[in-house]
Amino acid sequence: MKSCLVVDDSRVVRKVARRIVEDLGFTAIEAEDGSVALSECEKAMPFCILLDWNMPNMSGIDFLKALRAMPEGKEPKVIFCTTENDMAFIQEALAAGADEYIMKPFDSDIVQTKFEQVGIV
Amino acid sequence: MAFSSDDFKLYQILLFKESGLSIKEDKAYLLESRMNSLIKKLDIPDTATLTAKVKAGDVTVKKEVVEAMTTNETFFFRDMHPFDKFRDVVLPKIFENKPVGSTIRIWCAACSSGQEPYSLAIILKENAAKFAGYNFEIIATDLSDDILDTAKAAKYSQFEVQRGMPITLLVKYFKQEGTDWLLNDDIKSMVKFEKFNLLDPMTKYGTLDIVFCRNVLIYFAAETKSMVLSELYQRIAKHGFLFLGGAETVVGVTDKFKLMEGERGLYIPHDSVYL
Numbered sequence: 001m002k003s004c005l006v007v008d009d010s011r012v013v014r015k016v017a018r019r020i021v022e023d024l025g026f027t028a029i030e031a032e033d034g035s036v037a038l039s040e041c042e043k044a045m046p047f048c049i050l051l052d053w054n055m056p057n058m059s060g061i062d063f064l065k066a067l068r069a070m071p072e073g074k075e076p077k078v079i080f081c082t083t084e085n086d087m088a089f090i091q092e093a094l095a096a097g098a099d100e101y102i103m104k105p106f107d108s109d110i111v112q113t114k115f116e117q118v119g120i121v
Numbered sequence: 122m123a124f125s126s127d128d129f130k131l132y133q134i135l136l137f138k139e140s141g142l143s144i145k146e147d148k149a150y151l152l153e154s155r156m157n158s159l160i161k162k163l164d165i166p167d168t169a170t171l172t173a174k175v176k177a178g179d180v181t182v183k184k185e186v187v188e189a190m191t192t193n194e195t196f197f198f199r200d201m202h203p204f205d206k207f208r209d210v211v212l213p214k215i216f217e218n219k220p221v222g223s224t225i226r227i228w229c230a231a232c233s234s235g236q237e238p239y240s241l242a243i244i245l246k247e248n249a250a251k252f253a254g255y256n257f258e259i260i261a262t263d264l265s266d267d268i269l270d271t272a273k274a275a276k277y278s279q280f281e282v283q284r285g286m287p288i289t290l291l292v293k294y295f296k297q298e299g300t301d302w303l304l305n306d307d308i309k310s311m312v313k314f315e316k317f318n319l320l321d322p323m324t325k326y327g328t329l330d331i332v333f334c335r336n337v338l339i340y341f342a343a344e345t346k347s348m349v350l351s352e353l354y355q356r357i358a359k360h361g362f363l364f365l366g367g368a369e370t371v372v373g374v375t376d377k378f379k380l381m382e383g384e385r386g387l388y389i390p391h392d393s394v395y396l
Contacts, residue, residue, distance in 0.1 A: 090288060093290060094289065103283060113285055115203075117287050
């Protein structure tokens with residue numbers, strides 16, 4: 001089964017996101033910030049990543065830059081999922097190598113559409 | 122408040138007569154929820170008063186009821202598949218049958234708040250180099266004045282744009298306005314909006330190359346459906362195409378159209394040049 005790394009400092013959001021990605025047929029792995037996410041990626045590169053922006057220790061955007069610099073780090077599809085909904089943030093994310101961008105609040109339909117658009121479901 | 126079965130019948134008849142919409146008892150919840158929003162909009166105290174106004178033949182209220190019930194959910198690139206077919210199958214086939222320099226005429230027959238015609242306009246813009254040499258005309262119609270105003274304004278909530286619009290296209294073709302997203306004028310100007318009731322004669326639309334009429338006929342009774350499809354047949358060129366919803370079928374409704382082999386929801390005239 002393909003894996004989806006869910007990165008968010010809110011346990012509630014992780015739980016909701018886990019359920020959604022599991023319904024889409026993924027195994028969910030959770031990480032509460034960017035640095036935990038990075039060590040998960042070092043252990044095993046996930047198939048896709050649902051990524052929050054604002055988190056302690058390491059933010060989503062810093063994680064994304066570090067990820068894309070890793071060997072095989074260009075492989076996973078990365079979908080931001082954040083309350084940062086300003087055009088400037090979206091453009092920064094795309095420039096750093098994000099594949100899609102979800103502005104919170106989100107629902108399962110939005111996640112599914114975005115996953116379809118990046119071609120992972 | 123729930124409608125009594127007599128009241129429900131009253132709305133049923135009104136909707137059928139005015140718009141061809143046929144609602145069964147299992148859609149009572151939809152009628153209730155739409156009418157509850159409508160009384161707020163019209164500042165009417167309760168649905169009983171609304172029903173009384175309908176009974177009394179209040180033209181404005183009747184029109185509002187029809188509009189409220191015929192407004193359908195829509196989003197950008199809804200179901201994706203038809204839009205891919207539009208770009209990769211339908212347009213290339215039409216190019217083979219129309220001289221360079223001619224205008225390809227597209228009609229979105231129930232455009233709701235505009236996402237479908239604007240999605241088509243974006244596809245045309247994105248593929249401008251590939252489609253160079255042809256002109257395009259997108260006509261988008263709906264029964265509801267309110268929804269046409271929304272469509273023309275082309276301002277969408279964050280929630281609406283997220284349902285379907287890929288982020289790269291959002292960044293490229295929209296401007297942010299608070300929490301809303303406003304479509305750029307160059308895309309907006311590609312679509313011409315007009316009020317039209319599908320039960321009215323369609324002759325004024327001349328000959329069309331492509332018609333999108335997705336997820337509309339499902340609300341119509343069988344005879345109405347077949348009448349609308351016959352009208353559409355008269356309008357669509359022999360090299361033209363008709364898009365219906367993925368779950369819709371013409372089997373047993375009309376023999377004027379045939380499913381394009383292997384293409385769900387894509388229809389061609391029974392005497393199409395492709396047969």
